[in-house]
Amino acid sequence: MLYPAMEDYALDIIIGKGPSARSIRLDLPKFTLIGATTRMGLLTSPLRDRFGIKEQLAMYDADSLKEIIMRSAQILNIAITDEGAVEIGSRARGTPRVANRLLRRVRDYAEVRGNGSIDLSSAKEGLDMLGVDELGLDEIDRRMLDVMISKFGGRAVGLDTIAAATGEDATTIEDVYEPYLLRLGFLARTPRGRIVMPAGYAHLGYPCETQQLKLEVEE
Incomplete structure (x- = not known):
């Protein structure tokens, strides 16, 4: 049903069943269809090919995340310094959604443990309390890496094995x-x-042990 709408701005609808069924065409006003997905491979090739322009969105850089955090802080009526915003943005995995979540949690920390405003010190302390390190890794990220290194000796590990070992x-x-x-x-x-x-x-x-790692990668 979507294909003729995208190509001809029309919908072909079947009315009735059996020999008495008939088809009518509904003309549609011209429109622009914008699609977004994180799983491009799950779309059928005919659907992908009908989109005239395909763009790949990049992760946000530190400056962009800082602007987003400063704007969100304004909306939430949170006092925040530039340094505090940069610290939160640097641990947000390049994702505005994560940045806004961390901002709210650091605000909670600043209100309970600080003076209610977010500066570099309160941002670091709040994020450390959340278990989010300087690269944005949380406790589960680190547990995955730790299990693969300490329990399996750095050898190649299957996804199901990692899941069982970490409980995720x-x-x-x-x-x-x-x-x-x-x-x-x-x-x-x-x-x-x-x-x-x-x-x-x-x-x-x-x-x-880089030699062992090299063997694992080559195999």
Whole structure:
């Protein structure tokens, strides 16, 4: 039903059933259709090809996130310094939704433990209390990396095994946590499973045996 609407600005509707069924065409006013998805591969090729312009959205940089946080703070009537906004933005995974969530939680911390306004110090203390580190990793991100290093010795590990070892759902790991770790270069996918990269070892303070890691990647 969507294809003729996109191509001809019309809908072909079947009325009735069997031999008495008939088709009528409804003309539509011209319109612009905008689609958004994080799972492009799940769309059929005919649907993808009917969109005339395809754009890939990038993650927000630090300056853009700072502006978003400052604007949200204004709307929420929160006093915040530039340094506080930058600190929150730097731990927001490049995502405005995450930045706004962290802003609200840091506000709660500042109101209870501070003077109600957010500066660099209160932002750091609030985010540390939430377990969000300087790169935006939370407790589950770090647990995933730690389990893969300490329990499996850095060997390639399957998704279901990681899920069982961490107590998290496999789909949640794949869709929520893994993409950011891949983007940071902390994690890699190999034919044998997931492995932690040297940057992931360094972030958790573990020594990395690069020769063993090289073998895992090549295999």
